[in-house]
Structures are given as structure tokens and as C-alpha cells.
Amino acid sequence: MPPEPAVPALRLRGLGKRFGRTVAVDALDLDIPAGSFYGVVGPNGAGKTTTLSMATGLLEPDTGTVHVHGVDVWREPARAAALVGVLPDGLRLFDRLTGPELIAYAGLLRGLRPDVVAARRDDLVAALDLGGAGRTLVTDYSAGMTKKAALACALVHAPRLLVLDEPFEAVDPVSAAAIRGILRSFVAEGGTVVLSSHVMALVEATCDHVAVVAAGRVLAAGTVEEVSAGRGLDQRFVELLGGGAGPVELSWLRPSSG
Amino acid sequence: MAATVLRLRFALLRNTLRAEPWRLVLLVVGVLWALLALPSVLSGAVWLSGQGVDVAHDVLVVAGTLLAVGWAVVPVVLPSLDDSLDVRRFATSGVPPHRLVPGLLLASLLGVPTAFTAMVCLAPVIVWGGPGTRPALVVAAVLAPVLAATCVVTSRVATGAVARALGARRAREAGLVLALVGVLALVAVVAGVGRLGLEGALERVPAVAEVLGWTPLAAGWAAPAALAAGDVPGAVGRGAVAVGSLAAAVLAWTRLMRLAVVRPPAQHGALRRRTDGVLPVVARVARGRWGGPGGVAATAVALRSLRSWTADPRYAAALLGSVAAPVLIVVLVATVVDTPAALPLGLAPFVAGSIGWGRHDDVAYDGSAFWLHVAARVPGWSDRLGRAVGVLVWAVPLVVVVGVGGALVAGRADLAAASVGAGLGVLGAGLGVSAVTSAALVYPVPAAGGDPYAAPPGSVGASLVAQLVSSVATAVVCAPVLVAYAFAVWRDARLGWVALAVGAVVGGAALACGVVLGGRVLDRGAVRLLTRLRS
Numbered sequence: 185m186p187p188e189p190a191v192p193a194l195r196l197r198g199l200g201k202r203f204g205r206t207v208a209v210d211a212l213d214l215d216i217p218a219g220s221f222y223g224v225v226g227p228n229g230a231g232k233t234t235t236l237s238m239a240t241g242l243l244e245p246d247t248g249t250v251h252v253h254g255v256d257v258w259r260e261p262a263r264a265a266a267l268v269g270v271l272p273d274g275l276r277l278f279d280r281l282t283g284p285e286l287i288a289y290a291g292l293l294r295g296l297r298p299d300v301v302a303a304r305r306d307d308l309v310a311a312l313d314l315g316g317a318g319r320t321l322v323t324d325y326s327a328g329m330t331k332k333a334a335l336a337c338a339l340v341h342a343p344r345l346l347v348l349d350e351p352f353e354a355v356d357p358v359s360a361a362a363i364r365g366i367l368r369s370f371v372a373e374g375g376t377v378v379l380s381s382h383v384m385a386l387v388e389a390t391c392d393h394v395a396v397v398a399a400g401r402v403l404a405a406g407t408v409e410e411v412s413a414g415r416g417l418d419q420r421f422v423e424l425l426g427g428g429a430g431p432v433e434l435s436w437l438r439p440s441s442g
Numbered sequence: 443m444a445a446t447v448l449r450l451r452f453a454l455l456r457n458t459l460r461a462e463p464w465r466l467v468l469l470v471v472g473v474l475w476a477l478l479a480l481p482s483v484l485s486g487a488v489w490l491s492g493q494g495v496d497v498a499h500d501v502l503v504v505a506g507t508l509l510a511v512g513w514a515v516v517p518v519v520l521p522s523l524d525d526s527l528d529v530r531r532f533a534t535s536g537v538p539p540h541r542l543v544p545g546l547l548l549a550s551l552l553g554v555p556t557a558f559t560a561m562v563c564l565a566p567v568i569v570w571g572g573p574g575t576r577p578a579l580v581v582a583a584v585l586a587p588v589l590a591a592t593c594v595v596t597s598r599v600a601t602g603a604v605a606r607a608l609g610a611r612r613a614r615e616a617g618l619v620l621a622l623v624g625v626l627a628l629v630a631v632v633a634g635v636g637r638l639g640l641e642g643a644l645e646r647v648p649a650v651a652e653v654l655g656w657t658p659l660a661a662g663w664a665a666p667a668a669l670a671a672g673d674v675p676g677a678v679g680r681g682a683v684a685v686g687s688l689a690a691a692v693l694a695w696t697r698l699m700r701l702a703v704v705r706p707p708a709q710h711g712a713l714r715r716r717t718d719g720v721l722p723v724v725a726r727v728a729r730g731r732w733g734g735p736g737g738v739a740a741t742a743v744a745l746r747s748l749r750s751w752t753a754d755p756r757y758a759a760a761l762l763g764s765v766a767a768p769v770l771i772v773v774l775v776a777t778v779v780d781t782p783a784a785l786p787l788g789l790a791p792f793v794a795g796s797i798g799w800g801r802h803d804d805v806a807y808d809g810s811a812f813w814l815h816v817a818a819r820v821p822g823w824s825d826r827l828g829r830a831v832g833v834l835v836w837a838v839p840l841v842v843v844v845g846v847g848g849a850l851v852a853g854r855a856d857l858a859a860a861s862v863g864a865g866l867g868v869l870g871a872g873l874g875v876s877a878v879t880s881a882a883l884v885y886p887v888p889a890a891g892g893d894p895y896a897a898p899p900g901s902v903g904a905s906l907v908a909q910l911v912s913s914v915a916t917a918v919v920c921a922p923v924l925v926a927y928a929f930a931v932w933r934d935a936r937l938g939w940v941a942l943a944v945g946a947v948v949g950g951a952a953l954a955c956g957v958v959l960g961g962r963v964l965d966r967g968a969v970r971l972l973t974r975l976r977s
Contacts, residue, residue, distance in 0.1 A: 242813055244969050265819040275976060276811040278746055280753040281720065288721040292742035293818040295735020298725035305721070319716055321753065337814065 191254045193218040193345045193376035194239060199248035200400075201234050208234040210400035211247070216378055216393070218253070218344075221371045223387035223408075224380040225421065226397035232380040233273055233349055235397065239378075240270045240347045252345055266294070269343035271334050273350040273380075279323035283314045283333045286322055290337035301340065308336040311366060313359065327354035335363060346370065348379040352386060364390055384417045396424050443537065447545025451552060472554035480561060487568035496648065498569050499667035503651040506589070506663035509562060513593040514600040532703075539699040543692060546699075550594050563589040570666050578670040581677065585662045588688050592662070595691040602698040604762075605755065625770065632774050655680060658687030716753070720745045736824040743820070743828025747804075748835065756807060764796035769844060773851060783852040787931060790845035790865030791924065795916065797837050798872020802879040802912040804829050810976040816968050822961030826877045830953060833873060841865035860930035860938035863945030867923030868916075870949020874956025875915040881963040883908040884974055919952050 194216040201209040209231045216222045226232050237243035239250050241257045241264060250257040250264075257264040281289060284305055291301035309315050312332045317325065322333055331354055338346060346367070352360050367377050367390075381387050387394055388408060394417065395405035403424040404411045412420045459466050490498045532542055550556065566582035655664030662684030669677035724741045751757045772789050805812060815825055845862035849855055926944040930937040964971070 240817065241819070242816055242969065243973060262819045265817065268817075270813075270817045272813055272817075274810075275813045276809050278808070278811045278814065280749050281746060282716055282718065285716075285718055285720045285749075288718075288724075289742055289746055290814060290818065292720070292724055293739050293815060293820050295738050298721060298738070302721055302725070319718075321716060341818075 191218070192216055193253055194378060195251040196239060197249045199235065199238055199250065200246050201238060201243070202246060208400055209238070212400060212402055214395055214402055214405060216376065218376050219371065219374055220376055220393045221367070221391045222378045222393040223391035224378060224395050224397055225382060225384060225387050227425070228382060230397045231400040232397055236347055236349050236380055237272065240268055241265060242270065242272060266341065267344045269338035269341065269346045271338045271348040271351055277322055277330065277334060280321055282319050282321055283317050283325065284309055286333055287336045287340055291340040294341045296341060304340050308339060312336055313362065328356050328359055331355050332359060344375055346375065346377045348377065350381060351379050352381065384421060388417045396421060398425055443541050444545035444548055447542065447549055451549040469554065476554055476558040479558065483562055483565060484568065487565040490569045491572055495667060495671045499655070499664060500648050500651040502566060502569065502663045502667060503655045503660040504647065506660040507654050509559065510593060510596060510659045513597045517597045517601050539703060540696050543696050547591065547595065550598065556590070556594055559593050560590040566663065566666050570670055575670040578666040581669050581681065582666040585665060585681065585684055588684055589662045592688045592691060595688065595695050599691055599694045599698060602702070628774060656683060658683060661687065719749060736821045739820050740824040740828040740831070743825055744831040747829050747832025760800050764800055765793055765840065768793055783854055786848040786851040787854065787857060787861055789848040790841055790861045791868040793844050794841045794865040794869035795872050797833065798869045798876060799912055799916050801829065801833060801873060801876035802908055804876065805880045805971065806884040812972055812975055816972045822964035823957055825964055826957040826960040830873050830877060830957060837869055838866065841869055856935040857931060857938055860927055860941035863942030864923055864927035867945030867949040868920045870953040871920035871923065872916050874952035875912055875919060877956035877960035878963060879908060879912045879915070881960045881967065881971065883911065884971060920948065923948050
């Protein structure tokens with residue numbers, strides 16, 4: 185791994201968000217070093233999606249700051265947006281376009297030149313095996329295919345930081361392996377990946393760093409070795425969440441993996 | 443089961459009224475209107491009871507036909523069905539659709555329009571209330587609920603069938619052919635009436651009513667009249683037609699519901715395929731002056747918006763309501779009766795207005811897919827301009843054709859330029875206003891892939907505000923256009939070219955202001971807009 189530069193790829197300070205009376209994210213601090221493959225894990229409702237939405241400029245935080253490679257996401261949104269690729273979870277796509285059209289659309293929205301978009305789209309269609317769907321509209325895609333098309337949209341403008349919310353949900357194992365390969369080579373080239381998941385095994389196998397989030401706060405963060413402390417991430421996760429969260433809760437974590 | 447569904451209906455009504463006081467206002471206004479309209483129906487029925495059996499038969503049959511056609515057509519043109527009892531919501535309960543039918547039918551009878559219709563359907567009871575027509579009175583009383591139920595079920599079948607037709611390509615083609623046949627038949631009828639003239643046509647009413655009285659449209663209205671005239675077999679036959687057509691409509695409704703559960707409208711039929719309509723076109727356009735990043739984004743947005751008009755049933759439904767229906771109605775009416783010239787002359791501004799004004803829900807229709815624009819930080823003006831161009835490319839030629847056509851139908855070819863000018867001005871004003879309001883106000887709309895004729899629960903208050911603001915603003919902005927047009931029409935047709943110039947300038951300026959202003963609103967508020975869209 186290259187030596188960590190001083191400026192983190194993503195730097196969250198005092199990030200907070202409430203929905204009515206519910207505190208979703210509570211003064212959250214997190215540094216994600218450039219060039220890391222970072223997993224954010226936590227139980228459902230821990231505030232992962234809210235945190236990642238605020239980090240990528242899709243949701244306004246109540247308090248706190250977000251910096252991407254030193255650029256303030258909420259002060260200089262256009263500069264920051266060019267650095268970040270986003271895969272949100274649970275949001276729709278413009279599903280009356282075909283997959284290749286959607287990828288091109290995402291690139292064009294960012295103002296890329298049409299010839300550049302054309303070349304990148306063809307590469308992405310090949311790499312993510314979207315060619316078989318041909319001219320089918322995204323609305324007729326399966327969930328996994330839709331996920332892959334959305335991932336391609338996040339990649340098309342060649343960002344330095346990728347923020348992916350549940351990227352492997354509903355994706356078949358072959359596609360998941362292909363996606364992991366793409367993400368690994370992206371990190372090897374100096375890019376940074378942040379992904380959220382509630383599947384420990386996946387994070388342990390894929391990421392080099394991990395943060396455990398619960399109730400809108402970071403319980404532990406660091407390299408996978410540091411956080412798991414020689415006991416395995418599952419075990420550590422149970423300990424961090426405290427007595428109430430025993431193996432009964434973990435039993436639903438594993439079978440829900442796609 | 444029926445009782446459970448009814449209880450559910452009441453619980454839903456109570457909760458929506460609690461959450462949305464707006465609905466209560468609507469409800470009260472509706473009830474007041476119905477109460478005010480009731481006396482005229484009553485006095486009409488009383489008057490009719492003093493007329494001869496033949497006159498009463500003709501009037502009741504024609505009125506009944508209009509009522510039935512209205513129930514079939516109006517909900518398709520003005521989509522506003524409450525979908526809180528959509529049969530698909532019962533899909534996971536495991537209750538087969540046919541067992542839900544009685545409850546859903548009873549639940550859909552609860553409503554101001556339905557209650558009013560039920561009262562109107564009781565009118566024959568008053569008409570045949572005289573001493574000499576007791577048997578007819580009994581038959582009318584028995585058939586009244588059948589008539590009311592037929593109206594309600596017909597409206598459900600009509601919207602259900604149209605929603606399916608808009609959702610699937612093969613069905614859409616079949617529907618198009620059917621619609622074409624229907625229009626041709628209508629044109630033939632209208633041309634025939636036109637040849638006879640209004641007086642001649644009125645003389646034909648008894649013959650027409652005689653035929654209509656045997657059709658499902660009005661058999662239930664004709665049956666008591668036949669009995670009053672002493673025609674017992676005729677009464678039995680017509681009664682059978684009425685009951686039989688209600689049974690057929692209920693069957694059709696049940697089948698549509700089963701289809702809706704098994705194969706939702708948006709997901710049946712063959713896979714939809716399209717050739718690439720985005721990148722090659724952008725590449726062609728962007729080689730010219732539109733080289734900047736904002737221009738590329740705007741072009742892409744325009745092309746995506748064009749795709750929505752051809753591939754999204756919600757947009758198709760909007761087209762049906764705001765373009766096809768008014769044009770057809772005016773052209774047909776104008777060929778029959780001596781309409782005031784203002785009707786066809788007003789067609790271009792009306793169509794243009796409803797296209798432009800309708801775009802205030804453009805961002806709402808994107809739904810949470812709008813995140814792609816937010817994540818890319820698309821400049822606000824690119825987003826606004828793209829959406830406007832996506833409409834202009836087809837709406838401008840359309841308005842020109844409708845404007846010239848309207849002037850020709852009115853027999854005022856000298857006003858063609860003025861009519862086109864008014865249309866273009868109103869189009870620009872509507873699109874300009876919508877460019878601002880759709881960036882500022884969003885409200886729940888049918889989701890992509892959902893039933894285009896269902897209003898999602900919780901939308902009435904918010905959509906009323908958005909629609910009211912958009913209408914008032916559009917009216918204010920296009921006032922100079924309409925004034926210039928009015929001068930050309932009523933003062934001096936030579937002012938038509940002035941009206942054209944005023945329309946083009948005001949429309950263009952309103953659109954430009956809308957794009958700039960709406961773009962600024964969007965730049966500041968796109969993230970908050972997304973937050974509301976995703977909830």
C-alpha cells in the first residue's frame with residue numbers, strides 16, 4: 185500500500201442529522217485515508233446510509249463538515265462532486281433509458297465530452313457484463329443488473345473517491361467477483377473506495393479498513409486487523425454493540441447476504 | 443370480507459382527513475356543490491313526470507347515456523382516483539380478487555360524485571311516481587342501484603383498461619386502433635348530424651333514443667319507460683340488458699384486478715427495447731455551438747425528457763388529457779353546431795397552456811432518480827433548459843398546427859398568425875412558470891411504473907398548492923399575450939401579426955426568465971428537493 189498522504193480522501197467532522205425527534209447521525213467523526221478500501225459496517229438503522237448521503241452531498245447535514253481530498257463538499261459542491269462517484273441505496277434510476285444510455289447520461293450530466301463518454305461507456309458495459317441486456321430499458325432489468333448499471337454511472341467520470349451504499353446487495357456471485365475486481369484495481373491505482381454493508385464476512389474479505397457504526401456514532405475505526413483485534417470481525421462487532429446485541433441479532437446478518 | 447374492506451375504507455378516510463385538512467375543504471365544497479345541484483335535478487324530474495311517456499323516455503335515455511359516457515371518459519381525462527384501496531395492496535393478503543369485489547365496489551360508492559350520481563339515478567322514481575305508472579315506479583326503484591353501480595364500475599374498468607393499454611406496447615397499438623375506430627365512428631355520427639342541422643338532428647332524437655335504450659348505456663333508463671308505455675316484453679328485455687351489462691362490467695373489473703395483481707400494468711408484455719437516443723444525438727449537437735459542459739448536460743436532459751414522453755405511461759396520460767382530448771372535442775363540436783368562433787380559436791392557447799402548465803410536476807415525476815442530477819451538480823440552468831427543450835421540440839410544431847387548424851375550423855384564416863402567436867406565448871409562459879415551480883414545489887405523484895391514473899395518498903394538499911401557484915403565475919405572465927390576441931380577434935384581424943410577435947417575444951422572454959430563475963432556485967435547493975422526493 186502506498187504511504188498515507190496527510191490529506192484524507194474523506195474527512196467527516198462533527199457530522200449530525202436528526203429526522204424529527206430521531207437522531208440518525210450523532211456528531212460523527214471519521215477519517216478515510218486516501219488509497220484505502222474502507223468498509224462501514226453496522227446494524228440496520230445505524231445511520232450508515234444517512235452518513236454516506238451527507239458525505240456525498242445528497243443530504244444536507246444539520247451540523248458538521250465534510251471534506252473530500254481537502255475540498256469542502258458543502259462550500260464547493262461542484263469541485264467536490266467531480267472527485268466523488270456515488271452509488272446510493274434505495275433511490276430510483278431514470279429507468280426509461282437503456283443501460284448504456286443511462287451510463288452515457290450520467291457522464292454527459294457531468295459535462296464530459298461525448299467521445300470520452302462513448303469510450304468509457306463501452307469499457308464499462310464490457311467490464312460489468314451489461315452487453316447482454318442490449319437495448320432493454322433499465323425498468324425491465326433485474327435488481328442485480330440495475331445495481332451494476334448504477335455502479336457504472338458512479339464510475340463513468342473517473343472519480344478519485346467511490347462511495348458505495350450496499351454495492352453487493354442483490355448482485356449474483358459472479359458479478360460480485362467482477363465488481364470486487366474492478367474496485368481492487370481502482371484502489372491499486374490510488375483511488376479510494378468506501379462501501380457500507382451489514383455483512384461482516386464480505387467486509388472482512390474485501391476491505392483493508394473498517395469502521396463500526398451504531399446509533400449514529402463510530403464505535404471503532406482503523407485497519408481490519410486493529411478493529412478485529414485478533415478475534416474476528418463478527419466477534420468484535422458483537423462486543424462493540426454490547427450485551428443486548430447477542431448472537432440472536434447476528435443470526436439475521438449472515439443469511440441476508442446476496 | 444366486504445365489511446372488513448369498508449372498515450378499512452373508513453379508517454383510511456379518517457386518517458387522511460386528520461393528516462390533510464385540505465381534503466376536508468374539498469369534501470365540504472363537493473358536498474355543497476352536490477346539494478346545490480340537486481334541486482335542479484329534482485325539479486327536472488318533477489317537470490318530466492307531467493310530460494308524456496315518449497318525451498320522458500327520450501329525455502331520460504339521453505341523460506342516462508351522457509351520465510354513463512361521462513363516468514367512462516372523465517376519469518381517464520382527469521386522473522384523480524384515490525388508490526388507497528388499489529387491489530395490488532391486497533396482493534400479499536392472499537384473498538382472491540373476486541372475493542374483494544363486493545367490498546371494493548361498496549367502498550368506491552362512498553364519495554361525493556357517486557352519491558350525487560346515485561341521487562340522479564333515483565330521478566326515474568320521481569318521473570314515474572304518478573298514479574298511472576305504479577309498475578314503472580317499482581322497476582325504476584329496483585334499477586336505480588344497478589344504474590349507479592354500473593356508472594362506478596364502468597369508470598374503474600375504463601381507467602384500468604387505459605392504464606394497461608398505456609403500459610404495454612402491444613396493447614397500446616390495439617388501443618390506438620380501437621380509439622381510431624371510435625373517433626371515425628364519432629366523426630361519421632357528427633357529420634351526419636351536421637348534414638341534418640341542429641333542428642333536423644333534434645327530430646331524430648326519438649329514433650336514436652329508441653336504439654340507445656337497448657344498449658348498455660341506457661337500457662336501465664328505458665326499461666321503466668317501456669313498462670309505462672305498456673310494453674312488458676320490451677321492459678323485461680331492456681331490464682335484462684341493464685342487469686347483464688352490470689354483470690359484464692363487474693366481471694371485466696374482476697379480471698382487470700386479477701391481472702393487476704398477477705401482471706402489474708408496467709411489467710407485463712414484452713421487454714421494451716430502444717435504440718440509443720442519447721449519446722449519438724448529443725455527439726451531433728455538441729459538435730456545434732453547444733460545446734460547454736452545461737450545454738452537453740442540457741442536451742442530455744432534453745433527450746432523456748423526450749424519452750419520457752414516448753416511454754413513460756404517466757407522460758402518455760398527460761398527452762392524452764392535455765392535447766388529444768381537447769383537440770378532438772373542439773373539432774367534433776365545431777363541425778356539428780354553430781359554435782362561437784372563440785372555441786376553436788381558443789384551442790391553441792388552451793392546449794399550449796395545459797402542456798406548459800403540466801410541466802410543474804416534471805421533477806416530481808423524476809422521483810428519487812433526480813439524485814443523479816444532484817450527485818453530478820448539474821448547473822440549474824442546464825437542468826431547466828434541457829427539460830424545456832425536451833418539450834419545445836414537439837410542442838412548438840404541434841401548437842403551430844393546432845393554431846392554424848383552429849383558425850381554419852373557425853373560418854377565420856386571417857387569424858391564423860394571431861392564434862399561433864397566442865399558443866406560442868402561452869406555451870412559453872407555462873413552461874417558464876413550471877421551470878420555477880417544479881424546482882421549488884414538489885408533491886407526491888404516481889411513481890414510475892405505477893398506475894398513471896392513481897393519485898398517491900397524501901398528495902391532494904401539496905398538489906393543490908403547486909397547481910394553484912402555477913396556474914395563477916401562468917395567467918399573470920401570459921396576460922399581455924392574451925390581450926394582444928383578444929384585440930386581433932375582436933377589433934382588427936390585421937393586428938394578428940402583432941399578436942404573433944407579442945406571443946413569440948413574451949413566450950421566449952418568460953421561458954428565458956424561467957430557466958434562469960428556476961436554475962438559481964435549483965442551484966440553491968436541489969439537495970432539499972431530493973430529500974423531499976425520496977421520502
